[in-house]
Amino acid sequence: MENKLIEHGLNTNRRHFLSKLSLGLGSAALGSLLIPDLFSGINGERDVDPLAGIPHFAPKAKRVIYLFQNGAPSQLESFDYKPKLREMWGEELPDSIRQGQRLTGMTSSQTSFPMVGSIYDFQQYGQARAWVSELFPHTAKIVDDICIIKSMHTEAINHDPALTFFQTGAQQGNRPSMGAWLSYGLGSENSNLPAFTVLLSKGKGNGQGVYSKLWSNGFLESVHQGVQFSSGDDPVLYLSNQEGMSGQQRRKMLDRLAELNQLSFEKLGDPEIHAKVAQYEMAYRMQTAVPEATDLSKEPDMIFDLYGEDSRKPGTFAANCLLARKLSENGVRFVQLYHQGWDQHGNLPNEMRDQAKDVDQASAALITDLKQRGLLDETLVIWGGEFGRTNYSQGKLTKENYGRDHHPRCFSIWMAGGGVKPGFVYGETDEFGYNIAKNPVHVHDFQATVLHQLGLDHERLIYKHLGRRFRLTDVAGHVVKDLLV
């Protein structure tokens, strides 16, 4: 353990050392591809190095893969089993339970709030006897590797603010997202890949959009912005040379460019000119490194079998999970996936089945795959949405069909690896699945915990902007020690 800390310390010191000097090693920068300029002087912050002392404590995880289930999957059809709701099917939600919880505009005019239990069956799995619904058979097989939190709660009741809150710690405003904070605090492990990458996919269900502000650098330098990797010809925007332009020609062009820039440097003496040359060299290396890191064609069939048939189709959630493993393996600090389609206001029984089918096998496969490579210990994987769903039906309740509105008071997510307790279920909701009964975990607590696992103290990872010190957890949050090994 101590050795690990020392090793990490050496690495980060080396990186800090280099970046503090505002030096790179030209074509072989050792630190992050996108080393933050610690002395950039944004808004007057110059004298104090906010990153001094990082890591604040021994990190358990080096990297994060966040499988964001965008739109908010129902906890009541996934991990939070409530037989009571089945018993009381169609009965009114008692006021004593609702306690004046504010409702979204979609159900606030509803006169009746009939409770509805899951149409799907649940069973218990693993050592922790965790309940998992029949929609997630693959996840059920890995419950001994994951930690299910059933007592998450948030403040927002609508998608945009809730997503923004989860990713940036604030519902409004243009703040850095979690990945940007990690890039800022820890840099990248690979000099040829960005520290923070984003992968998007869509299910068939009712979908909410994603917004680039979710992977925004906010007021941090734009080098910390999430770089969207796509499944098309160009995994990174503008990466490929146009047809008719060979790699050799590019090399020659860059050599000539460097010669011309050097002449300019001799005339003007501005070191920014050399910085520019270094960026072109970095771009050139990315042209090789990124296709290699994102090339799934050399994966063996057994891997595709593990992640499911979808993983052969670029742009699916399954393919993105596999890609996430590859990027993470190559040292990308934070791989953020978004899978859209989880907003089941109506027609939940049909839509949710498809949605779960899209993600279940690949999510479980990712855990299995990381584990078999010995990477799960140092990779924190997170699975979950932005809030929960109501225990009563939105719209008409029939025997076969119902919907659920947004519910901020309780929902379930799971985490795995990275020093989080495996085979563990945390927190409880009441028998109606409406309020938290035990061990609430607020979004800021969750964020504090994630940072903690990466060796960062959420109260000390700060950035001063417009006169104020900002942090991911705003002014709140506690590390949930119970979740940790």
Add this chain to the structure above:
Amino acid sequence: MRLNLILRNCSKYLFWIEVRRRIAIYPLLGLSLWLLLTSCEKSDIKVEDGKLPDQISYNLHIRPILSDNCFACHGPDANKREAGLRLDIEKEAFKTLQDNPQAHTIVPGDIKRSEVYKRIVSNDANDQMPPPESNLALSDHQIRLIEKWIKQGAAFEPHWAFIPPQSPELPKVKSNSWVKNEIDYFILKEQENQGLNPNKEADKETLLRRLSLDLTGLPPSLNLMERFMADNSPEAYESLVDELLASNAYGEKMAVHWMDVARYADSHGYQDDNFRSQWPWRDWVIHAFNKNLPYDQFITWQLAGDLLPEPTKEQILATGFNRNHKITEEGGVIDEEYRVEYVVDRTNTFGKAIIGITMECAQCHDHKYDPISQKDYFQLYAFFNNIREVGHESNIGGPNTYAKHPKIEITDEDLTGILSFINKRDTLGLIVSVMGDLDSIRPTHILERGVYDAPGELVQPAMPTSILEFSNELPKNRLGLVQWLFDTDNPLTSRVFVNRMWKEVFGKGLVETVGDFGMQGDLPTHPELLDWLAVDFRENGWDIKRLMKQIVTSATYMQSAALTTPIYDPSNAYYTRAPRERIKAEFVKDLVMASSGLLFTDVGGPSVKPYQPPGLWEAAASTGAKFGLLGTYIQDSGNDLYRRGLYTFIKRTLPPPSMMIFDASNRDTCEPDRATTNTPLQALLMMNDPMVLEASRVLAARLLKQEGSAQQKLEQAFRLIVNRMPLSAEFEILTAHYQDQLKEYNLNPSEAKKVLDVGEYPQATNLDTVQHAALMQVISLIYNLEETLMKS
């Protein structure tokens, strides 16, 4: 540890690496660490470890320390104040301690009896200030400053930015011959104080390019280059300035900055993020700058145009400024929550954009650093709280959702009359969101913790007295607010604007935190110059073109950017050279379009969708967005591909990557200060974006169709893009590259065809494909030069 400290303290002065907002992959430059260390030891350690100033200034030395380390608990925020103690007010700071009436916080002249001093030097965790759990700590130097300040009598001063500017005397300087206008006296005086000299004047080619980029955002045309180079009259430069200020492109250049401040965008910004038709407001901004609407009117119309007596439609259109904020269309939101959000946005924008004060903090609690209470916040909020608007008007729908109430319709009559500057191209209806007050007064409450459903005390519209009292004689509405702004005693309005214009030209403000003139903001580097400019601007009719002309005709501006004696002014703090700045995202496109001849110079009109990598909008769009206009990116064609960068369509949730990669604002909120980074993604974009490749192809074709040798064509391409004659060494490299490319494509003519197959602009006929492709490659190389995107 010690080494670490030295590195930390000196790194900002490392040689002449001016570390601005750029990423730090700097090359070694052949310097050893040893060299770096010694250089720091010599010159820079004194900043922290050297001797203290003779006279300690509260504003310069003490307040920054107290504000940053103490005010959070002992400052303006009444609710979070510890031990009843505040250190931001003289009277309070000299009091006895709440829990120990024998002890005084500060006793002027007596450190032994000053509890503040005892606490900051204490090692006892119980007594120590700042307390260990705050993660804050004072440096030895800061402690010694406070010690000396108390010994000298602990004199407080009001915050500099809240004292109205007075026009200072022009300083006496030694080298009068260098001076061209008033600005130069102040700059030169400071240089002389430091034993520094200004740089030599830049050559004419450089000046022309710099000026053209600064005033129009465009590179000079060949014609203009030839005219200016041939004009050896003493008035040549000044008439060039006048010519550029008079061009339509001037308004377009100036509008870019104002669009950031005003968070202008072409979509509503939340969730499905649908289309909005706010662009006529942007056309007005261009028009206003071009006709040189004085700044006081420019602001008055935007903040209160609708309240003017018998307002014109133009004045009402200007109020679109305050409706540019994001507006939700998400089903299921709580109406009041979002209506409050809009008012909050206007309040914060007003603070940052116009008076340079970050109001945000005071939304939820008293400001921790600035003397702005939560009550002050909601008194300002009250000015913007009376609009005839709702939080959530409609879900995705037809053209009537493109603007939200209150809104105006632009009629055909307007277009031939007062709003003739609006570049409307179709016969469809056109609506714009504007301001309009309710007939009655919507009461404003302090919102506890800033939350929409926790109303507290009722407040009236007013402004913080610490800045300037809001006179009882002023109407308690936005009209009164603008009168307060342009009162001659207002300490901020003029300073904030001249400072931002300074930054537009010099790359950094005289106050570097252009959006924060409060206690946590930077102190001005040249306070007297700032005040002189502020008073001069106000006294001369808030004339923006005049201000710009003053700045660009100064000797300070006309210096060369070459680093000749860099070691003495590493960060150019004393303006001993012109800055080198990468041009903004919009102007990157402008430069490529103008130099290649592709630029379509129409002014204004609906925003356009040029080339963008496929699938970006589609991958992120919600199910609902499919039904709107913006679920799918439908690229424009023809002339609309070749518009200036400021017309590029901004969809807030997925802004155009070609802009974002070059640090454009995502227009989420008011952004007075863009960062400038240098990343590999920028390199990839310049090498592979069809926008650049197509321009290279088209320019190559144009040149090939002209008479002349290959050499002349290369030279002309270089002149069009870099706006100077190439050096012979440069010329040799370009020629060699051209020869190589010819050879390459002669061997693989099919590759030449492929490389030319880019962009929608019609392919040239009757050209040799190999020559065409080879010249295109050289032009593309020129577009990638570091110098090309630098204003130098």
